[in-house]
Amino acid sequence: MKTIIEPFKIKSVEPIYFTTRNQRLDIIKKAHYNAFLIKAENVIIDLLTDSGTSAMSSAQWAGIMIGDESYAGSNSFFRFEKTINEITGMPIVIPTHQGRASEKILFAVLGGKGKYIVSNTLFDTTRANVEASGAEGIDLLCAEGKIPSVLAPFKGNIDIKALENFINEKGAENIPLCIITVTNNSGGGQPVSMQNIKDASRVCKKYNIPLYIDACRFAENSYFIKKREKGYENKTVREIAAEMFSYADGCTMSAKKDAFANIGGFIALHNEQLATQCRNLLIITEGFPTYGGLAGRDLEAIAIGLNEVLDEHYLQYRIRSTEYLSEKLAAAGVPVMQPSGGHAVYIDAKEMLPHIPVDKYPGQALVAALYVEGGIRGVEIGSLMFGKYDSNGKLIPAMMELVRLAIPRRVYTQSHIDYVAEVIIEMAKNREKIKGLEITYEAEALRHFTARLKEAN
Numbered sequence: 233m234k235t236i237i238e239p240f241k242i243k244s245v246e247p248i249y250f251t252t253r254n255q256r257l258d259i260i261k262k263a264h265y266n267a268f269l270i271k272a273e274n275v276i277i278d279l280l281t282d283s284g285t286s287a288m289s290s291a292q293w294a295g296i297m298i299g300d301e302s303y304a305g306s307n308s309f310f311r312f313e314k315t316i317n318e319i320t321g322m323p324i325v326i327p328t329h330q331g332r333a334s335e336k337i338l339f340a341v342l343g344g345k346g347k348y349i350v351s352n353t354l355f356d357t358t359r360a361n362v363e364a365s366g367a368e369g370i371d372l373l374c375a376e377g378k379i380p381s382v383l384a385p386f387k388g389n390i391d392i393k394a395l396e397n398f399i400n401e402k403g404a405e406n407i408p409l410c411i412i413t414v415t416n417n418s419g420g421g422q423p424v425s426m427q428n429i430k431d432a433s434r435v436c437k438k439y440n441i442p443l444y445i446d447a448c449r450f451a452e453n454s455y456f457i458k459k460r461e462k463g464y465e466n467k468t469v470r471e472i473a474a475e476m477f478s479y480a481d482g483c484t485m486s487a488k489k490d491a492f493a494n495i496g497g498f499i500a501l502h503n504e505q506l507a508t509q510c511r512n513l514l515i516i517t518e519g520f521p522t523y524g525g526l527a528g529r530d531l532e533a534i535a536i537g538l539n540e541v542l543d544e545h546y547l548q549y550r551i552r553s554t555e556y557l558s559e560k561l562a563a564a565g566v567p568v569m570q571p572s573g574g575h576a577v578y579i580d581a582k583e584m585l586p587h588i589p590v591d592k593y594p595g596q597a598l599v600a601a602l603y604v605e606g607g608i609r610g611v612e613i614g615s616l617m618f619g620k621y622d623s624n625g626k627l628i629p630a631m632m633e634l635v636r637l638a639i640p641r642r643v644y645t646q647s648h649i650d651y652v653a654e655v656i657i658e659m660a661k662n663r664e665k666i667k668g669l670e671i672t673y674e675a676e677a678l679r680h681f682t683a684r685l686k687e688a689n
C-alpha cells in the first residue's frame with residue numbers, strides 16, 4: 233500500500249522556536265518539573281494535549297468571518313444546533329464554552345451526595361465535576377483495558393457484568409446516569425465497541441438509568457468501529473456515529489477535540505425537563521441558551537468542524553499517523569500501550585523506568601526527561617494525575633503510570649513525528665539515568681495542573 237498522506241495542504245504556518253538541552257535543563261527546573269508550567273514558546277513539539285490545539289481549516293476560518301454575534305437567536309447557533317441534531321439524532325442542543333462546563337452543569341443537576349456516576353473511565357475533569365457535586369465517580373473498565381501490553385480491539389469497553397453488579401449493589405435509584413467515554417482518553421485513547429454501547433444501553437434501560445456518551449472523540453471511535461467491528465466495514469462513519477448516539481439518552485462534548493475548534497462544547501439530549509434545569513444553570517454560569525459562553529464565530533467553526541471530522545480520508549490519516557509513531561517506538565523496544573489509541577500514544581512509564589517507585593512518579597519523571605532531551609512536551613496520566621492519599625498520607629497510586637503523547641489534529645507532519653520517535657528511542661537507551669520526583673506543592677483538586685516537584689535523591 234502507498235503511504236497514507238496528510239489529506240490537506242498547508243496555507244498558513246507558525247514558527248517553532250528552538251532551545252538547547254542546557255537551556256531546557258534550566259527551564260524544567262524553573263517550571264518545577266511540571267510541563268504545564270513551561271512557556272509554549274520553549275517547547276519544540278507540543279504533545280501536551282490534542283485539546284483546542286487543532287489546525288482549523290480554511291472553511292472554518294471563513295466561518296469565523298460569517299459568525300453571527302447576535303446575543304439571542306444567532307444564525308450561527310441554528311447552524312450549530314442543526315449539525316449536532318443531524319449527527320447525534322438528539323433534538324436538544326445546549327452550547328457551553330468547553331467540555332467541563334457541560335459536565336459541571338449536567339452533574340450539578342443530576343449528581344449530589346450519595347449518588348454514583350458509573351463509567352468505563354471518567355476523564356479527569358469529568359471525575360472532578362462528579363466529585364464537586366458530592367457524588368462518587370466509579371470506573372468499570374473491562375479487564376483487557378487495564379493491561380497496557382494486551383492487544384485487543386476495544387480496550388475502552390465498560391465491564392458489563394461489573395456494571396450490572398454495581399447497580400444491584402448500590403441500587404439504581406442512587407445512580408443518576410452512566411456515562412461512556414469514547415474513545416477512552418484516560419485509558420489510552422482506546423475505542424469502545426458498538427456491541428458494548430448496545431449492551432450498556434440494555435442494562436441501563438433495564439434499571440431505568442439514563443446512558444450518556446462523553447463524545448469528545450466520537451468520530452475517531454466510529455472509525456475504529458468501522459475498521460475493527462464485524463458488520464460495520466461497509467457503513468459510513470456518519471452512520472456508525474448515528475447508531476452509537478441512538479443508544480444514548482444524551483451526550484456531552486468538548487468541541488476542542490473532534491470538532492477541530494479551539495474552544496467550545498455542548499450538551500445534547502432528549503429529555504426536555506432535564507434540559508430546562510440545565511439551561512437555568514447555563515444562564516447563570518455560561519450565557520444565554522443560544523450562545524452558552526461562546527462567540528457566534530465559535531459556534532460556526534464548530535458546526536463546520538463537526539462535519540469535516542467525519543471525512544474518512546481524514547480519519548484514515550489520523551488513526552494511521554498515531555499508529556505510525558506507536559509502531560516506531562514499539563519496534564525499538566519502548567513499552568507503549570497496545571494497540572495505539574486514536575489521538576495519542578501512551579508510554580508505559582512503570583515498565584520503562586522500573587527503577588523509579590510509583591511514589592516517585594515515574595510518569596512525571598519521563599515527561600521531564602522528554603522535555604530536556606528533545607523539547608517535547610507530553611503529559612503524565614498516572615499517580616500525579618489520579619493518585620490519592622490514604623488516612624496515613626500514603627500514596628494510593630493510579631491503576632497505570634502512563635505518559636501521553638497527544639497528537640494535535642492536522643498540526644504536525646510526518647517529519648515532526650519522526651523527530652519525536654528519534655528522541656524517545658535515544659532517551660530509552662539511557663533510561664536508568666532518569667531520576668524520580670517528589671511533590672513540593674499540590675492543590676486539592678486536579679493537582680497535576682499546578683503541582684511543583686523536585687528531583688528525588
Ligand SMILES: *Cc1c(COP(=O)(O)O)cnc(C)c1O
Nearest residue numbers: 330331332355357417448486488
Ligand atoms: C477534554 C475532555 C473533556 C473536557 O473537555 P474540556 O473542553 O477540556 O473542558 C472531557 N472528557 C474527555 C474524554 C476529554 O477528552
